[in-house]
Amino acid sequence: MISCSRAVPRFRPLPPSFYRRPAEVVARDLLGRWLVHEDAGERLVLRLVETEAYLGAPDRASHAWGGRRTPRNESLYLPGGHAYVYFIYGMHFCLNAVTGTRDAGSAVLLRAGEPVEGAERMRVHRGWTRAPRPGDLAGGPGKLCQALGVGRELDGVLLSGPPLWIARGEPAAPAEIAAGPRIGVAYAGEAALWPLRFAVAGNRHVSRPWPAGPPGSSSAKLSVNDF
DNA sequence: CGGAAGATCCACT
DNA sequence: GTGGATCTTCCGA
Numbered sequence: 184m185i186s187c188s189r190a191v192p193r194f195r196p197l198p199p200s201f202y203r204r205p206a207e208v209v210a211r212d213l214l215g216r217w218l219v220h221e222d223a224g225e226r227l228v229l230r231l232v233e234t235e236a237y238l239g240a241p242d243r244a245s246h247a248w249g250g251r252r253t254p255r256n257e258s259l260y261l262p263g264g265h266a267y268v269y270f271i272y273g274m275h276f277c278l279n280a281v282t283g284t285r286d287a288g289s290a291v292l293l294r295a296g297e298p299v300e301g302a303e304r305m306r307v308h309r310g311w312t313r314a315p316r317p318g319d320l321a322g323g324p325g326k327l328c329q330a331l332g333v334g335r336e337l338d339g340v341l342l343s344g345p346p347l348w349i350a351r352g353e354p355a356a357p358a359e360i361a362a363g364p365r366i367g368v369a370y371a372g373e374a375a376l377w378p379l380r381f382a383v384a385g386n387r388h389v390s391r392p393w394p395a396g397p398p399g400s401s402s403a404k405l406s407v408n409d410f
Numbered sequence: 411c412g413g414a415a416g417a418t419c420c421a422c423t
Numbered sequence: 424g425t426g427g428a429t430c431t432t433c434c435g436a
Contacts, residue, residue, distance in 0.1 A: 235417070244417070255432060272418050273429030279417085292417055325418050367417055390418095 194219055194228075196348040199341070202263030206236035206282040206289040209263075210381050211360055213280065217352035218296055220331040221345045225304055227331050229296025229321050230352060232386040235365045236379040237279070239288035244371035247288025258339035260286050266347060268328070268338040275325030278333050280342055280349065294366070294380075296321040297388040298330075305330035317387035324390070359384050361393055 194217065202209055211234075218229045237245040246256045246269070259267045259281060267279040267290050279290040298305055298320055305320045308330050321327040328334070333347065342348050361384040368375045382389045 237417075246417080251433095253433075269417085270431065271416060273416090273431070275418050277417060294417085323418070365417075370415085371417095 194348075194350040196343045196350055199262065199264035199343060202280055202282050202342070203284060204263070204282065206238055206291055207379055209280065209282045210234040210236040210291045210379065211357070212354065213291060213293070213349065214360055214381060214383050215353045215355035217299060217350040218293060218327075218331070218348075219350055220333060220347050222332055225301065227301035227304060228299040228350075229327065229331065230299050231293060231296050231349075233295035233380070233382040233389045235292040235294055235381070236282075237290050237292060238379070239283070242289075242371075242377075243374040244365060244368035245288065245290075250288070259288055259290055261339060263287075264342055266337055266340050266342055268333065268335055270335060271325075276328040276334055277324040278328050278337075292324055293327055294324045295382070295388055295390045296327055296330075297386065308332055318389065320388075322388050322390050326390075355383050363393060366391065 197216065201212070213231050213234050216231050218231055220227045237247070239245055239247045240250045242248060247259055252260065255269060256267070258265060259279070261281050262285040263282045265281045267281050268276055270276055278293050280293065281290045283289045295318070302320065306315055309315070309320055309326065311319060319326075321330045337347050340347055361382050362378040363380050364376050364378060365380045382393065384393075
């Protein structure tokens with residue numbers, strides 16, 4: 184039999200060229216995509232519902248602010264399409280997709296996802312004994328990594344195939360994308376207010392309730408070019 | 411070399 | 424809504 188069995192269209196990875204665009208563009212375009220981690224024969228899949236863009240040197244909230252370069256954030260300077268994983272608060276990991284060209288220092292933080300496959304395994308990873316509620320498994324950057332079993336060993340890997348990649352999935356329509364200020368970056372001054380947090384409007388798996396706005400408004404019209 | 415802060419999460423009041 | 428956990432990393436002295 185001819186080996187034509189390589190087709191895995193359902194989990195076809197996004198190409199590196201997808202990531203070699205501005206972080207705020209990639210952050211929007213990642214919503215609805217599938218984040219896949221394969222480990223020890225088990226496949227865990229999340230549909231991304233919340234992201235944040237970090238713009239590099241000009242962005243005070245970014246680990247690459249002012250061109251800061253240390254052993255810890257070295258992979259943040261890889262070409263777009265690589266993973267940047269870091270350890271924070273003494274107990275959590277956060278996963279980013281690096282964007283732009285080599286040395287740009289820009290990335291997208293993957294903040295929340297909705298279980299698509301392997302929810303039972305994610306529940307075990309997260310330590311839940313009872314039925315989790317929406318957001319319990321991957322409704323936050325630390326939770327997302329714990330649910331998928333992502334740690335520092337994946338720092339710097341290419342996100343275009345096993346063990347960790349992002350697949351085409353079901354991209355969110357631009358009209359259903361909400362934008363707002365990023366979370367946990369108050370120290371960044373004015374940059375903290377830039378509308379670089381994106382989510383699928385109304386999705387129950389986001390990390391936090393969306394900032395109060397006019398009822399029914401998704402602030403989808405907020406332009407990232409306005410600052 | 412020491413101190414302080416951190417792209418978080420959870421339990422508790 | 425508030426505070427504690429927990430420890431690596433970084434910067435200033």
